[in-house]
Amino acid sequence: MSEKLEVILVDIGNSSIKTTEVVKGEFLDTVTWKNLEEILTNYKDIPLMVSSVKEIASGTLIGHRAHVLTHQSPLPITLDYNTPETLGADRIAAAVGANELFPETHNLVIDLGTCITTDLIDSSGVFRGGIISPGLKMRMKAMFNYTDQLPDISEEWQGIDSAELGKSTKECLFSGSFWGIVHELNGVIRTLEKDFTSLNTILTGGDAHFFESKLKAHIFAGSKIVQKGLYRIWKYQ
Template identity: 70%
Template sequence: MSEKLEVILVDIGNSSVKTTEVSQGIFREEMVWGSFQEVAKKYGKVPMMISSVRKIDANQLRDLDAKVLTYQTLMPITLDYETPETLGADRIAAAAGANEMFPDQDNLIVDMGTCMTIDLIDRSGTFRGGIISPGLKMRMKSMSHFTDQLPDISNEWKKINSVELGKSTKECLLSGSYWGMIHEINGVMSAMSRNFTSLNTIITGGDAHFFESKLKAHIFAGSKIVQKGLYRIWKYQ
């Protein structure tokens, strides 16, 4: 690390830990880690801004220059949410990132991970609320888990013919999971556009690339939207 690092942006999700190094406002390549302990060992005293959907043991932060994003963190957006203490840090960071990337628009953020979240931040920078529903694999696994005879297709779904009307049980399970999410997203986009005429839809998350070509007008943001939001909030402190 010849160049001095400004901050390490850490996104701790349900299934992975992602980091991005920032030097003089320039984002370096995203890295994926097995645990936060690995990140702490690698970066030591470098400042960190952390978004986590999991609880972080305070002992892990004791010797680090780290800020953990919560609803109480000073931030450049407003949270119009009745239970802000329950609002995921990843959703807050994504909203801050969307508002910075597209500041004069109402932004609908579709995050496709373990769960799927659809959140709205309006052009004034106010987080207006959202939707949480099962993600792709969770839908597949749950149908098998809560029934006696339906199979779990979560590890083989890419090999199954993807059609809206299935001709086999596995095709039907895939249709309900995959096409069900597509129609859910398009339905929310249509409903929100009636009240927010400048609606800009952004898709992100680990499963987003599976859906990119099937959705109505949208912008694919990869994972950078959370990192941009984290950096924006870190600078705002």
């Protein structure tokens, strides 16, 4: 199988490291790893296209055919961003993936992970900017960490009643975290639709499936949007 692999797409996030093998343009199953070293040991002499939200230690990739995505990489989209050196590689890859899937369309990519990133790529393929806000567990953890009395519900929230108005402190914490995100995102979508008509909304990230049915927009669930972008960028090099 390894002789047929075109490239290994490596997505290093805040809470996980994932790879996706590409064979003749087809994406195989995504695998989760403990660390980058495991990947380098498993995939020798195979090109790697890497997106990382963390700094990769100097010398780690020496001897490997690896391209680490940055704002300086040749890209099939334009970055209209005042500090491109601070723009996360995952956000760049997702923007490219959205533009690849839906060209000549205004695309809003919402990545619901540790943090929530909301990025707009217009119909001309220009990255217009975005929003970063706390993710679901981060909101729950913050209320616990910055108060004396509030409990930590970050590991039990799925068992808490989901009504918008809570009848207990835990229910109120859940409502503020979960429904706060729902109303935040619906507000962002509604505001952007005024200037970007026929806005296409793409959800991705580990928590995306919890919110898909709650947002008032035409939603495309893009579980591999980052990988699609990485592959497009790799081909563009």
